[in-house]
Amino acid sequence: xxxxxxxxxxxxxxxxxxxxxxxxxxxxxxxxxxxxxxxxxxxxxxxxxxxxxxxxxxxxxxxxxxxxxxxxxxxxxxxxxxxxxxxxxxxxxxxxxxxxxxxxxxxxxxxxxxxxxxxxxxxxxxxxxxxxxxxxxxxxxxxxxxxxxxxxxxxxxxxxxxxxxxxxxxxxxxxxxxxxxxxxxxxxxxxxxxxxxxxxxxxxxxxxxxxxxxxxxxxxxxxxxxxxxxxxxxxxxxxxxxxxxxxxxxxxxxxxxxxxxxxxxxxxxxxxxxxxxxxxxxxxxxxxxxxxxxxxxxxxxxxxxxxxxxxxxxxxxxxxxxxxxxxxxxxxxxxxxxxxxxxxxxxxxxxxxxxxxxxxxxxxxxxxxxxxxxxxxxxxxxx
Numbered sequence: 001x002x003x004x005x006x007x008x009x010x011x012x013x014x015x016x017x018x019x020x021x022x023x024x025x026x027x028x029x030x031x032x033x034x035x036x037x038x039x040x041x042x043x044x045x046x047x048x049x050x051x052x053x054x055x056x057x058x059x060x061x062x063x064x065x066x067x068x069x070x071x072x073x074x075x076x077x078x079x080x081x082x083x084x085x086x087x088x089x090x091x092x093x094x095x096x097x098x099x100x101x102x103x104x105x106x107x108x109x110x111x112x113x114x115x116x117x118x119x120x121x122x123x124x125x126x127x128x129x130x131x132x133x134x135x136x137x138x139x140x141x142x143x144x145x146x147x148x149x150x151x152x153x154x155x156x157x158x159x160x161x162x163x164x165x166x167x168x169x170x171x172x173x174x175x176x177x178x179x180x181x182x183x184x185x186x187x188x189x190x191x192x193x194x195x196x197x198x199x200x201x202x203x204x205x206x207x208x209x210x211x212x213x214x215x216x217x218x219x220x221x222x223x224x225x226x227x228x229x230x231x232x233x234x235x236x237x238x239x240x241x242x243x244x245x246x247x248x249x250x251x252x253x254x255x256x257x258x259x260x261x262x263x264x265x266x267x268x269x270x271x272x273x274x275x276x277x278x279x280x281x282x283x284x285x286x287x288x289x290x291x292x293x294x295x296x297x298x299x300x301x302x303x304x305x306x307x308x309x310x311x312x313x314x315x316x317x318x319x320x321x322x323x324x325x326x327x328x329x330x331x332x333x334x335x336x337x338x339x340x341x342x343x344x345x346x347x348x349x350x351x352x353x354x355x356x357x358x359x360x361x362x363x364x365x366x367x368x369x370x371x372x373x374x375x376x377x378x379x380x381x382x383x
Contacts, residue, residue, distance in 0.1 A: 019133075019134045019135075019136070020134075022133060023130055023133060023134065026126045026127075026130070026347065027126065027328065027343065027344060027346070027347035028043065028044070028045070028126060028343050028347060031043050031331055031332070031335060031341055031342075031343055031344070032044055032341060034332065034335040034336060034341065035335070035341055036339070038339050039335065039339050039340065039341055040339060040340050040341070040362075040366050040369050040370035040373060041341045041362065041366070041370075042340060042341060042342050042358045042359050042360070042362060042366070042367070042370045042371075043341035043342055043343050043357075043359060044341075044359060044361075045174060045316075045317070045359055045361070046231075046233050046359075046361060047204075047228055047229075047231045047233070047286070047290075047316065047361045048231075048293075048361045048362055048363065049230065049231030049286055049289075050231065051231065052282075054275075054278055055230075055282070058268060058271040058272060058275065059268055061267075061271060062264055062265075062267035062268035062271055063264065063267075064267075065263060065264065065266075065267035066263060067263060067264075068263070069259065069260055069263070070096075070260045070261070070263050070266060071260065072095075072251050072254060072255045072259065072260055073094065073095045073096065073247075073251050073254075073260075074094070074095060074096025074097075074239070074260060074261055074266055075096070075263075075266050075270075076090060076091065077270060078096055078266050078269055078270050078273075079091070079094040079095075079096065079239075081269075081270060081273040081274070082094050082096070082239050082241070082273075083241070084273075086214050086215065086241065087214070087215040088214075088215075088241050089244065092244035092247060093241060093242060093243060093244050093247055094239060094240070094241055094247075095239065095240045095242075095247060095250055095251050095254055096237070096238070096239050096260070096261045096266055096269075097223075097225070097237075097238045097239060097240060097254060097258065097261055098236040098237075098238070098257075098258040098261045098262065099225060099227060099233075099236040099237065099238045100198065100200045100223050100224065100225045100227065100238040101127060101238075102236070102238070102254070102257055102258055103223045103225075103238050103239070103240045103254075104127060104128075104131060104196070104198070104223060105131060105253075105257060106240075106250050106251075106253040106254040106257055107196055107221060107223070107240065107250055107253075108131040108132065108134070108135055108166075109135070109253040109257075110246075110249040110250045110252065110253040111165060111166060111194060111246075111249065112131075112132060112135040112137050112165055112166055113135060113136065113137070113165075114135070114136030114137065115136070115137070115138075115163065116135070116136075116137040116138070116163060116164075116165035116166070117137060117138045117139075117140050117161060117163040117164045117165060118132035118135075118137045118138070118139055118140065118164075118165060118166050118167075118168070119140050119141070119142055119156065119159055119160070119164060119166070119167040119168065120132065120139060120140070120141055120142075120168045120349075121141070121142060121144055121151070121168065121169070121170060121173070121349075122141035122142065122143050122144065122348075122349035122350060122351045122352075123144060123149075123173075123175055123176060123319070123345060123348035123349045123351050123352040123355075124141075124144075124168070124170060124173070124348055124349055125170055125173075125174045125175070125198070125348065126347055126348060128168045128170075129141075129349075132166075137165065138163070140159055140161075140164070141159075141349060141350075141351075142155060142156040142159050143155070143351050144173075144176065144178070144351060145351075146319075146321075146355075147309065147310050148178065148310050149173065149176040149178040149310075149319070150178065150180075150181075151169070151171075151178075151180045151181075151184050152184075153183070153184035153185075153187035153188055154187070156188060157187065157188070157191055160191060160193060164193055165193075165194060166193070166194045166195070166196060167188060167191075167193050167194070167195045167196070168195075168196050168198065169185070169188060169195060169196070169197050169198070169213065170197075170198040171185075171197070171198075171199065171201075171202070171210055171211075171314075172201040172202065172204065172205065172210055172312075172313060172314025172315040173201075173314075173315065173317075174201065174315055174317060175317050175319050175343070175345070175348050175352070175357040176312070176317065176319050177312025177313060177314055177315045177316070177317045177318065177319070178310075178312070178313060178314075179205070179210045179211075179313040179314050180210075180211070181211070182211035185197075185211055185212075185213050185216065186216060188213075189213060189216035189217040189219065189220050190217070192217075192219055193219065194219050194221070194246075195213065195217075195219060195220045195221065196221045196223065197212070197213035197214075197220060197221065197222045197223065198223050199212060199213070199222055199223065199224045200223065200224055200225050200227065200228050200238070201228050201229075201314055201315040202224060202314070203228075203229035203283055203286075203287075204228060204229060204286065204287060204290060204314055204315055204316065205287065205313065205314040206287065206290075206291050206294065206311070206312070206313060206314065207313060210313070210314055214241060218243040218245070218246075219243075220242070221240060221241070221242040221246060221250075222240070222241040222242070223238065223239070223240050223241075224238065224239060224241075225237055225238030225239060226238070226269060226272070228315075229283060229286065230272065230282065230286075232265070232268075235262065235264075235265040235268065236261065236262060236265060237261060237262065237265040237266065237268070237269050238261075290316050290360070290361070292364070293316065293360040293361070293362065293364065293367060294311065294312060294316070294318070294360055296360070296364050296367050296368065297318050297358060297360035297367050297371065298311060298318065300367060300368055300371035300372065301318060301320055301358070301371060303375075304371050304372050304374065304375030304376075305320060305322070305371065305374065305375050305378070307320055307321055309321075316359060316360050316361040317357050317358065317359055317360070318357070318358045318360060319345065319352070319355050319356075319357055319358075320355060320356055320357075320358055321354055321355050322354065322355065322356050322378070323378065324354070325353070325354065326353075327344035327345050327346050327352070327353060327354065327355065327356055328344040328346050328347075330344065330356070331343065331344040331356060334374060334377055337377065338373050338374065338376075338377035339373060340370045340373045340374050340377070341370075342356040342357060342358050342370075342374065343356060343357040343359075344356055344357075345357065358370075358371070
């Protein structure tokens, strides 16, 4: 039998789809790829939370659960716990996902198509605009202004057009750490447009629990999970809350992306929710730890970078001004020559230019060392 004809890398058979060819790995991942063993990493958005002995025991117990498929939307027993105290029917209004990223992908696939317009925050998390682009939609932005980065609901609503299919709201914000007020959330929900509320950082707050969009309307889809609050980033466990009429379409997309979320992670999540006293203590300790790290970061930013920023109200990010008009070049140079990883603000939209995102989800030593190196790097180059 003759050998099959070899295809060259330029062959159209091997060419990627247009939706993939038009995007690239996020700048977050590109910067983190520059890490060396000597780098101080203040770039990756991953909590420095490690499971205590009890948490590990819960994980051990979770291995006793079934290893077979769950329903596409997740085990009903977990959906009941996720919906507890909320105005959602666990049988029809809850879907357990393989992390919030997969949940966002399923939502966009379910509702966004070519010719639609998607409103995303600027600055805002990198996935929102990319997911819209992959669906062939037009990306529109609503601007968040320094120094407080508050969301102006009236300005956002003025951006809505007949083509607007979906609005994304993220509170607490990645990369800003800012929180959207309840009055603003209600105004957005009342506009009647489909809204996706990304609340994955909602359990990480400093002064008061952030308001939620849960129950604000049948047009609102809320997404959350345990990745950030419990340091479970690698276990991929999130969920979506939405009216059953919307959820039907989301579950169809979710089925073809993931079939179902990890049954081990689902079992662990149930044990976490069942152990209410331990869980409350875990969350309180996590908030306390991040508060200490936030305060250390803000102090170092004042001392080393001569910058004063509004203290983040949630999450674990500081969005810091730097004397550079090209923050991508700055961040790459800092990673290579200064051995510090931070994310250029331009990764999050045009309003992020002139800023970098510093993640203080790191040890106090790493926070102090990284920001000191950053300050020295700037001083050596005449700022």
